[in-house]
Amino acid sequence: xxxxxxxxxxxxxxxxxLVRVALIPAETCPPVTAGQARAAIAEAxxxxxxxxxxxxxYVYGYTRDTDVESPAYNLVRHAGAVYSLYRVASxxxxxxxxxxxAGLAFMLDRLEPAGGGxxxxxxxxxxxxxxxxxxxxxxxxxRAATGDPAYDGVMRDVAAFIVGQREPDGALLALWDxxxxxxVPGTYGIFATGEAFWGLVxxxxxxxxxxxxxxxxxxxxxxxxERDRREGQVTMYxxxxxxxxxxxxxxxxxxxxxxxxxxxxRLAGFFSVRTRVESQRTGHGVNLLVRGWPxxxxxxxxxxxxxxxxxxxxxxxxRLAELRPGLEEDLRCMAGMSxxxxxxxxxxxxxxRPGLVRGAWFYxxxxxxxxxxHTIAALVDTLPILDPTR
Amino acid sequence: MNTAFLVMxxxxxxxPARIRPGLPEDGGRARPLPLALxxxxxxxxxAAGVYLAEPLLDALDVSPETFRLAAGLVMAVAAGWVLxxxxxxxxxxxxxxxxxLVPVAFPLxxxxxxxxLAISAxxxxxxxxxxxxxAAALVAVNALGAVPRRGPADTLxxxxxxxxxxxxxxxxxxxxxSGIRDV
Numbered sequence: 001x002x003x004x005x006x007x008x009x010x011x012x013x014x015x016x017x018l019v020r021v022a023l024i025p026a027e028t029c030p031p032v033t034a035g036q037a038r039a040a041i042a043e044a045x046x047x048x049x050x051x052x053x054x055x056x057x058y059v060y061g062y063t064r065d066t067d068v069e070s071p072a073y074n075l076v077r078h079a080g081a082v083y084s085l086y087r088v089a090s091x092x093x094x095x096x097x098x099x100x101x102a103g104l105a106f107m108l109d110r111l112e113p114a115g116g117g118x119x120x121x122x123x124x125x126x127x128x129x130x131x132x133x134x135x136x137x138x139x140x141x142x143r144a145a146t147g148d149p150a151y152d153g154v155m156r157d158v159a160a161f162i163v164g165q166r167e168p169d170g171a172l173l174a175l176w177d178x179x180x181x182x183x184v185p186g187t188y189g190i191f192a193t194g195e196a197f198w199g200l201v202x203x204x205x206x207x208x209x210x211x212x213x214x215x216x217x218x219x220x221x222x223x224x225x226e227r228d229r230r231e232g233q234v235t236m237y238x239x240x241x242x243x244x245x246x247x248x249x250x251x252x253x254x255x256x257x258x259x260x261x262x263x264x265x266r267l268a269g270f271f272s273v274r275t276r277v278e279s280q281r282t283g284h285g286v287n288l289l290v291r292g293w294p295x296x297x298x299x300x301x302x303x304x305x306x307x308x309x310x311x312x313x314x315x316x317x318x319r320l321a322e323l324r325p326g327l328e329e330d331l332r333c334m335a336g337m338s339x340x341x342x343x344x345x346x347x348x349x350x351x352x353r354p355g356l357v358r359g360a361w362f363y364x365x366x367x368x369x370x371x372x373x374h375t376i377a378a379l380v381d382t383l384p385i386l387d388p389t390r
Numbered sequence: 391m392n393t394a395f396l397v398m399x400x401x402x403x404x405x406p407a408r409i410r411p412g413l414p415e416d417g418g419r420a421r422p423l424p425l426a427l428x429x430x431x432x433x434x435x436x437a438a439g440v441y442l443a444e445p446l447l448d449a450l451d452v453s454p455e456t457f458r459l460a461a462g463l464v465m466a467v468a469a470g471w472v473l474x475x476x477x478x479x480x481x482x483x484x485x486x487x488x489x490x491l492v493p494v495a496f497p498l499x500x501x502x503x504x505x506x507l508a509i510s511a512x513x514x515x516x517x518x519x520x521x522x523x524x525a526a527a528l529v530a531v532n533a534l535g536a537v538p539r540r541g542p543a544d545t546l547x548x549x550x551x552x553x554x555x556x557x558x559x560x561x562x563x564x565x566x567x568s569g570i571r572d573v
Binding site: 272 | 452453456463492497572
């Protein structure tokens with residue numbers, strides 16, 4: 001009998017061990033306080049500020065072990081970094097307007113007529129929808145941070161460019177060609193549509209009587225119901241920009257239709273599972289084989305941004321209220337991981353250029369401007385949870 | 391998980407048609423007393439597991455959604471196994487009423503798929519609903535045990551076991567999707 005039972009028991013023990021190691025490693029969420037999150041935001045914002053050059057560009061990427069700075073640059077991520085710095089200021093979490101204004105100047109210097117409006121692009125290059133969507137968002141956030149209406153006209157012009165990229169079903173073409181003076185047919189960006197959608201919503205928040213919500217709604221529907229199929233995504237794309245847009249649409253008092261609510265719920269699930277998987281990653285031992293390295297900080301940050309946006313949305317829309325507790329838990333976890341993984345001054349001192357290491361989040365030995373951008377934005381938007389008295 | 395889903399999932403996980411040939415028999419029918427006692431023992435053990443599911447997952451630092459996803463994967467593997475190997479031969483049995491423990495309770499009724507489903511459902515749903523669903527599955531096992539295995543019975547049981555495994559696969563996929571989508 002014992003001999004016959006032993007294989008069963010052995011299989012159970014081996015199976016349980018396999019399940020524990022491969023399927024359900026511990027989800028480790030370091031405890032975090034609002035003070036620690038604020039310190040992390042300040043350190044990361046300082047990294048962006050230290051990386052500014054005389055032209056208003058930020059350090060794009062840096063490999064710490066070889067001390068090599070990336071020669072690449074990306075306008076979308078530039079605009080996103082500017083947004084995140086204005087976001088810090090608008091939420092009263094630091095005086096980052098100067099560093100953001102320097103980056104803004106870089107974009108304002110590159111404005112040119114495009115479509116029915118204005119857009120920023122490198123001279124002679126195709127104009128990118130996503131970069132201009134985030135440019136618009138950054139301008140809106142600057143207005144929130146400073147109250148300065150100086151760029152209201154620019155915002156309207158950039159929004160007009162975005163509207164000019166729209167197709168009948170709400171899709172937005174990702175590029176505009178200065179040589180033809182037309183949008184480039186058949187070009188769609190994974191993130192660009194959501195970025196531009198959010199930009200239009202931000203403009204509606206500032207100028208609620210100008211009809212920018214009417215411009216945004218077809219794209220919202222497209223994102224929720226058509227985009228993945230039409231743009232060839234195998235599964236739903238976890239688009240945190242769309243989450244931002246829906247949250248701000250609801251915050252502006254607009255009721256989301258059922259398709260958008262369904263989409264928001266599905267997005268919440270994707271951001272949640274992303275954070276849970278991340279919390280299982282230790283980066284060493286057997287865990288490294290089954291879960292890989294701790295993920296790119298930009299990925300962790302975008303999941304946090306999306307979850308935070310949907311947490312706000314769930315507070316405004318009772319149909320999604322049941323998502324709030326789970327999203328809160330995920331956001332605390334994201335914040336804890338981010339604070340724990342940020343490079344401290346002491347750790348940075350061992351590298352050739354500590355100023356490009358301190359305050360940053362690295363994927364293995366490389367950091368990129370959007371690693372800071374997304375994590376800053378996610379942490380700032382998590383502060384209302386970490387510090388409910390705020 | 392609604393009640394109908396829980397019942398379907400537990401019946402599919404227990405898979406009465408597959409374990410029927412492994413039950414200790416007397417005259418072609420399963421011995422009723424060991425079967426009933428074994429079922430009661432499994433229900434009692436499951437009650438403990440269901441009530442302790444949340445603290446257990448907390449102790450393991452695993453969220454219910456993640457465990458649901460893992461449970462779905464385990465159930466999918468089990469379903470695939472049964473689809474491929476629907477036949478289960480007679481198991482060695484302890485003497486007398488000891489057969490209620492071996493083989494009825496273990497290894498026939500308590501399988502990995504039943505175990506993970508009980509823990510996952512216990513962490514997500516009210517305990518009475520979970521235990522009621524498991525009880526329904528155990529009633530099905532006892533009812534099937536009373537039917538004599540004659541003629542083409544084993545062939546029929548294999549077919550039903552495969553169909554039940556297909557249901558288990560559906561339940562597994564539903565749990566996986568739910569584990570991914572839920573916050």
